[in-house]
Amino acid sequence: MEDEALGAAPISLPTGPHSFTQRLEGLASAVRARSDLVPRIGIVLGSGLGSVADALIDVTAIPFSELPGWPAASAPGHAGRLLLGQLEGVPVACLQGRLHLYEGHQARLVVEPVLLMGWLGARVILLTNAAGGIGAGFAAGTLMVIADHLNLTGTSPLSGPNDDRIGTRFPDLVDAWSPALRALLHECGQAEGIELAEGVYAGLTGPTYETPAEVRMLRTLGADAVGMSTVMEAIAARWAGLELAGVSLITNPGAGVTGQPLTHEEVLTAANEAGPRLSRVVRRFVRALGADGASVQGG
Numbered sequence: 001m002e003d004e005a006l007g008a009a010p011i012s013l014p015t016g017p018h019s020f021t022q023r024l025e026g027l028a029s030a031v032r033a034r035s036d037l038v039p040r041i042g043i044v045l046g047s048g049l050g051s052v053a054d055a056l057i058d059v060t061a062i063p064f065s066e067l068p069g070w071p072a073a074s075a076p077g078h079a080g081r082l083l084l085g086q087l088e089g090v091p092v093a094c095l096q097g098r099l100h101l102y103e104g105h106q107a108r109l110v111v112e113p114v115l116l117m118g119w120l121g122a123r124v125i126l127l128t129n130a131a132g133g134i135g136a137g138f139a140a141g142t143l144m145v146i147a148d149h150l151n152l153t154g155t156s157p158l159s160g161p162n163d164d165r166i167g168t169r170f171p172d173l174v175d176a177w178s179p180a181l182r183a184l185l186h187e188c189g190q191a192e193g194i195e196l197a198e199g200v201y202a203g204l205t206g207p208t209y210e211t212p213a214e215v216r217m218l219r220t221l222g223a224d225a226v227g228m229s230t231v232m233e234a235i236a237a238r239w240a241g242l243e244l245a246g247v248s249l250i251t252n253p254g255a256g257v258t259g260q261p262l263t264h265e266e267v268l269t270a271a272n273e274a275g276p277r278l279s280r281v282v283r284r285f286v287r288a289l290g291a292d293g294a295s296v297q298g299g
Contacts, residue, residue, distance in 0.1 A: 199224025
Protein backbone atom coordinates (compact mmCIF):
# COMPACT_ATOMS: atom_id res chain seq x y z
CA MET A 1 0.00 0.00 0.00
CA GLU A 2 2.85 2.37 0.73
CA ASP A 3 4.25 1.94 -2.79
CA GLU A 4 0.82 2.62 -4.29
CA ALA A 5 0.48 5.77 -2.21
CA LEU A 6 3.79 6.97 -3.57
CA GLY A 7 2.73 6.20 -7.13
CA ALA A 8 5.42 3.51 -7.38
CA ALA A 9 3.34 0.33 -7.49
CA PRO A 10 5.16 -2.37 -9.48
CA ILE A 11 4.03 -2.72 -13.11
CA SER A 12 2.97 -6.25 -14.00
CA LEU A 13 4.42 -7.43 -17.31
CA PRO A 14 3.43 -10.54 -19.28
CA THR A 15 6.14 -13.22 -19.34
CA GLY A 16 5.05 -15.57 -22.12
CA PRO A 17 6.98 -16.35 -25.35
CA HIS A 18 5.38 -13.37 -27.14
CA SER A 19 5.37 -11.02 -24.18
CA PHE A 20 7.45 -8.29 -25.83
CA THR A 21 5.39 -8.42 -29.02
CA GLN A 22 2.15 -8.23 -27.07
CA ARG A 23 3.28 -5.13 -25.20
CA LEU A 24 4.81 -3.42 -28.24
CA GLU A 25 1.65 -3.88 -30.30
CA GLY A 26 -0.38 -2.14 -27.62
CA LEU A 27 2.15 0.66 -27.21
CA ALA A 28 2.41 1.21 -30.96
CA SER A 29 -1.38 1.43 -31.25
CA ALA A 30 -1.41 4.13 -28.57
CA VAL A 31 1.31 6.06 -30.39
CA ARG A 32 -0.38 5.70 -33.78
CA ALA A 33 -3.53 7.23 -32.30
CA ARG A 34 -1.45 10.40 -31.85
CA SER A 35 0.99 10.35 -34.80
CA ASP A 36 1.55 8.46 -38.04
CA LEU A 37 5.22 9.49 -38.34
CA VAL A 38 7.55 6.60 -39.17
CA PRO A 39 10.96 7.36 -37.64
CA ARG A 40 14.17 6.42 -39.38
CA ILE A 41 16.33 7.02 -36.31
CA GLY A 42 15.64 6.63 -32.59
CA ILE A 43 17.49 8.81 -30.07
CA VAL A 44 17.63 8.47 -26.28
CA LEU A 45 18.58 11.60 -24.35
CA GLY A 46 20.13 11.12 -20.90
CA SER A 47 20.34 13.32 -17.79
CA GLY A 48 20.53 17.01 -18.68
CA LEU A 49 20.72 16.27 -22.41
CA GLY A 50 17.12 16.92 -23.35
CA SER A 51 17.97 20.13 -25.23
CA VAL A 52 18.38 18.19 -28.48
CA ALA A 53 14.60 17.90 -28.40
CA ASP A 54 14.33 21.69 -28.80
CA ALA A 55 15.60 21.34 -32.38
CA LEU A 56 12.74 19.05 -33.45
CA ILE A 57 9.95 20.48 -35.59
CA ASP A 58 6.38 19.29 -36.21
CA VAL A 59 6.59 17.48 -32.90
CA THR A 60 4.08 15.18 -31.27
CA ALA A 61 4.98 14.84 -27.57
CA ILE A 62 3.61 11.93 -25.57
CA PRO A 63 4.38 11.72 -21.83
CA PHE A 64 5.49 8.27 -20.72
CA SER A 65 2.57 8.15 -18.30
CA GLU A 66 0.11 8.39 -21.21
CA LEU A 67 1.37 5.18 -22.81
CA PRO A 68 -0.11 1.89 -21.55
CA GLY A 69 1.90 0.44 -18.69
CA TRP A 70 4.61 3.08 -18.64
CA PRO A 71 5.29 5.09 -15.49
CA ALA A 72 6.25 8.74 -15.44
CA ALA A 73 10.02 9.26 -15.42
CA SER A 74 11.24 10.05 -11.92
CA ALA A 75 14.97 10.74 -12.46
CA PRO A 76 15.95 14.43 -12.17
CA GLY A 77 16.76 15.90 -15.58
CA HIS A 78 14.45 13.45 -17.39
CA ALA A 79 11.28 14.96 -18.85
CA GLY A 80 9.88 11.50 -19.56
CA ARG A 81 8.38 12.05 -23.02
CA LEU A 82 8.36 10.25 -26.35
CA LEU A 83 8.76 12.80 -29.15
CA LEU A 84 7.99 12.16 -32.81
CA GLY A 85 9.08 14.80 -35.28
CA GLN A 86 11.63 16.02 -37.80
CA LEU A 87 15.29 16.67 -36.95
CA GLU A 88 17.48 18.07 -39.72
CA GLY A 89 14.80 17.01 -42.20
CA VAL A 90 14.85 13.39 -40.97
CA PRO A 91 11.88 11.73 -39.21
CA VAL A 92 13.00 10.67 -35.75
CA ALA A 93 11.66 9.27 -32.50
CA CYS A 94 13.28 10.84 -29.47
CA LEU A 95 13.11 9.76 -25.84
CA GLN A 96 13.44 12.80 -23.63
CA GLY A 97 14.56 10.76 -20.64
CA ARG A 98 14.52 7.05 -19.95
CA LEU A 99 13.50 4.41 -17.41
CA HIS A 100 16.11 2.97 -15.02
CA LEU A 101 16.61 -0.17 -12.99
CA TYR A 102 17.20 1.95 -9.88
CA GLU A 103 13.66 3.30 -10.12
CA GLY A 104 12.51 -0.20 -9.29
CA HIS A 105 11.55 -1.17 -12.84
CA GLN A 106 12.07 -4.60 -14.35
CA ALA A 107 14.77 -4.80 -17.00
CA ARG A 108 12.13 -5.76 -19.57
CA LEU A 109 10.26 -2.51 -18.91
CA VAL A 110 13.45 -0.43 -19.01
CA VAL A 111 14.08 -1.48 -22.63
CA GLU A 112 10.55 -1.12 -23.97
CA PRO A 113 11.07 2.51 -25.07
CA VAL A 114 14.02 1.57 -27.29
CA LEU A 115 12.23 -1.48 -28.68
CA LEU A 116 9.16 0.66 -29.34
CA MET A 117 11.20 3.08 -31.46
CA GLY A 118 12.33 0.12 -33.55
CA TRP A 119 8.78 -1.23 -33.72
CA LEU A 120 7.64 2.15 -35.07
CA GLY A 121 10.22 2.00 -37.85
CA ALA A 122 13.62 3.20 -36.63
CA ARG A 123 16.54 1.02 -37.74
CA VAL A 124 19.28 3.06 -36.06
CA ILE A 125 19.39 3.81 -32.32
CA LEU A 126 21.59 6.50 -30.79
CA LEU A 127 21.94 6.28 -27.01
CA THR A 128 23.31 9.17 -24.97
CA ASN A 129 23.98 9.39 -21.26
CA ALA A 130 25.72 11.33 -18.54
CA ALA A 131 28.58 9.32 -17.04
CA GLY A 132 31.46 9.47 -14.61
CA GLY A 133 35.00 9.40 -15.97
CA ILE A 134 37.21 6.51 -14.87
CA GLY A 135 40.53 7.28 -16.53
CA ALA A 136 42.59 10.43 -16.16
CA GLY A 137 41.98 11.24 -19.82
CA PHE A 138 38.21 11.37 -19.37
CA ALA A 139 37.70 14.68 -17.59
CA ALA A 140 34.38 16.44 -17.10
CA GLY A 141 33.11 17.78 -20.42
CA THR A 142 34.56 14.93 -22.49
CA LEU A 143 32.28 13.46 -25.16
CA MET A 144 33.03 9.74 -25.43
CA VAL A 145 31.85 7.58 -28.30
CA ILE A 146 30.92 4.20 -26.82
CA ALA A 147 33.07 1.46 -28.35
CA ASP A 148 31.93 -1.37 -26.05
CA HIS A 149 30.24 -1.90 -22.72
CA LEU A 150 30.40 -3.87 -19.48
CA ASN A 151 27.04 -5.03 -18.14
CA LEU A 152 27.64 -5.09 -14.38
CA THR A 153 24.00 -4.80 -13.36
CA GLY A 154 23.62 -8.51 -12.64
CA THR A 155 20.58 -8.80 -14.91
CA SER A 156 19.50 -8.86 -18.55
CA PRO A 157 16.32 -7.68 -20.30
CA LEU A 158 16.31 -10.99 -22.20
CA SER A 159 15.91 -13.21 -19.14
CA GLY A 160 12.82 -15.38 -19.33
CA PRO A 161 11.08 -16.86 -22.40
CA ASN A 162 12.48 -15.54 -25.66
CA ASP A 163 10.19 -13.66 -28.03
CA ASP A 164 11.30 -15.18 -31.34
CA ARG A 165 9.27 -12.61 -33.28
CA ILE A 166 11.82 -9.99 -32.27
CA GLY A 167 15.19 -11.69 -31.89
CA THR A 168 17.17 -14.86 -31.36
CA ARG A 169 17.58 -16.57 -28.01
CA PHE A 170 21.33 -15.95 -27.91
CA PRO A 171 22.16 -12.64 -29.63
CA ASP A 172 25.76 -11.94 -30.61
CA LEU A 173 27.23 -8.74 -29.15
CA VAL A 174 30.50 -8.65 -31.09
CA ASP A 175 30.61 -5.14 -32.58
CA ALA A 176 27.37 -4.38 -30.76
CA TRP A 177 28.33 -0.72 -31.07
CA SER A 178 28.51 -0.32 -34.85
CA PRO A 179 32.07 0.45 -36.01
CA ALA A 180 30.64 2.28 -39.02
CA LEU A 181 28.39 4.49 -36.89
CA ARG A 182 31.27 5.16 -34.48
CA ALA A 183 33.39 6.32 -37.39
CA LEU A 184 30.54 8.54 -38.57
CA LEU A 185 30.24 10.12 -35.11
CA HIS A 186 33.94 10.97 -35.18
CA GLU A 187 33.55 12.47 -38.66
CA CYS A 188 30.64 14.58 -37.43
CA GLY A 189 32.66 15.74 -34.44
CA GLN A 190 35.56 16.73 -36.68
CA ALA A 191 33.25 18.63 -39.00
CA GLU A 192 31.90 20.58 -36.00
CA GLY A 193 35.37 21.17 -34.56
CA ILE A 194 34.48 19.05 -31.52
CA GLU A 195 36.90 16.40 -30.29
CA LEU A 196 35.35 13.04 -29.42
CA ALA A 197 37.08 10.43 -27.30
CA GLU A 198 36.22 6.74 -27.52
CA GLY A 199 36.00 4.15 -24.76
CA VAL A 200 34.20 1.46 -22.80
CA TYR A 201 31.06 2.24 -20.80
CA ALA A 202 30.35 0.28 -17.61
CA GLY A 203 26.71 0.04 -16.60
CA LEU A 204 25.85 -0.42 -12.91
CA THR A 205 22.44 -0.50 -11.25
CA GLY A 206 22.71 2.60 -9.00
CA PRO A 207 21.27 4.74 -7.55
CA THR A 208 24.37 5.16 -5.37
CA TYR A 209 27.48 6.53 -6.97
CA GLU A 210 30.39 4.12 -6.99
CA THR A 211 32.83 3.79 -4.12
CA PRO A 212 36.50 4.64 -4.74
CA ALA A 213 37.26 0.92 -4.56
CA GLU A 214 34.63 0.21 -7.22
CA VAL A 215 36.12 2.89 -9.48
CA ARG A 216 39.55 1.26 -9.11
CA MET A 217 37.93 -2.09 -9.96
CA LEU A 218 36.27 -0.61 -13.05
CA ARG A 219 39.56 0.85 -14.19
CA THR A 220 41.17 -2.59 -13.84
CA LEU A 221 38.32 -4.13 -15.85
CA GLY A 222 38.96 -1.70 -18.70
CA ALA A 223 36.12 0.78 -18.22
CA ASP A 224 36.58 4.40 -19.25
CA ALA A 225 33.20 5.69 -18.06
CA VAL A 226 30.51 4.49 -15.67
CA GLY A 227 26.79 5.15 -15.38
CA MET A 228 23.41 3.77 -14.37
CA SER A 229 21.75 3.21 -17.76
CA THR A 230 22.34 2.29 -21.40
CA VAL A 231 23.54 -1.33 -21.17
CA MET A 232 20.01 -2.79 -20.94
CA GLU A 233 18.94 -0.70 -23.93
CA ALA A 234 22.02 -1.70 -25.92
CA ILE A 235 21.40 -5.41 -25.36
CA ALA A 236 17.74 -5.11 -26.37
CA ALA A 237 18.52 -3.01 -29.45
CA ARG A 238 21.01 -5.52 -30.80
CA TRP A 239 18.68 -8.42 -29.97
CA ALA A 240 16.06 -6.70 -32.13
CA GLY A 241 18.53 -6.21 -34.99
CA LEU A 242 18.81 -2.44 -34.62
CA GLU A 243 22.03 -0.66 -35.54
CA LEU A 244 23.52 0.94 -32.45
CA ALA A 245 25.67 3.94 -31.57
CA GLY A 246 26.19 5.85 -28.35
CA VAL A 247 27.86 8.85 -26.75
CA SER A 248 28.61 9.39 -23.07
CA LEU A 249 28.94 12.94 -21.81
CA ILE A 250 31.48 12.77 -18.98
CA THR A 251 30.05 15.03 -16.29
CA ASN A 252 32.35 14.27 -13.38
CA PRO A 253 35.41 12.23 -12.38
CA GLY A 254 34.62 8.91 -10.75
CA ALA A 255 34.51 8.59 -6.97
CA GLY A 256 37.90 8.90 -5.33
CA VAL A 257 39.61 10.46 -8.36
CA THR A 258 39.50 13.97 -6.88
CA GLY A 259 38.59 13.18 -3.28
CA GLN A 260 35.42 15.28 -3.56
CA PRO A 261 31.88 13.95 -2.99
CA LEU A 262 29.60 13.51 -6.02
CA THR A 263 26.12 15.02 -6.45
CA HIS A 264 23.46 14.76 -9.14
CA GLU A 265 23.34 18.56 -9.30
CA GLU A 266 26.97 18.47 -10.43
CA VAL A 267 26.02 15.99 -13.14
CA LEU A 268 23.16 18.15 -14.42
CA THR A 269 25.26 21.32 -14.38
CA ALA A 270 28.04 19.72 -16.41
CA ALA A 271 25.53 18.14 -18.81
CA ASN A 272 23.83 21.48 -19.38
CA GLU A 273 27.18 23.14 -20.11
CA ALA A 274 28.42 20.46 -22.52
CA GLY A 275 24.99 19.58 -23.93
CA PRO A 276 25.12 22.14 -26.76
CA ARG A 277 28.32 20.53 -28.12
CA LEU A 278 26.70 17.11 -28.07
CA SER A 279 23.57 18.56 -29.70
CA ARG A 280 25.65 19.83 -32.63
CA VAL A 281 27.24 16.41 -33.13
CA VAL A 282 23.86 14.63 -32.88
CA ARG A 283 22.23 16.95 -35.41
CA ARG A 284 25.05 16.49 -37.93
CA PHE A 285 24.97 12.72 -37.31
CA VAL A 286 21.24 12.61 -38.02
CA ARG A 287 21.66 14.76 -41.12
CA ALA A 288 24.41 12.44 -42.42
CA LEU A 289 22.33 9.33 -41.81
CA GLY A 290 19.31 10.93 -43.44
CA ALA A 291 21.36 11.61 -46.56
CA ASP A 292 22.65 8.03 -46.49
CA GLY A 293 19.37 6.20 -46.21
CA ALA A 294 19.28 6.02 -42.40
CA SER A 295 22.06 3.43 -42.09
CA VAL A 296 25.68 3.49 -43.19
CA GLN A 297 25.48 -0.31 -43.34
CA GLY A 298 22.34 -0.30 -45.47
CA GLY A 299 20.31 -2.11 -42.77
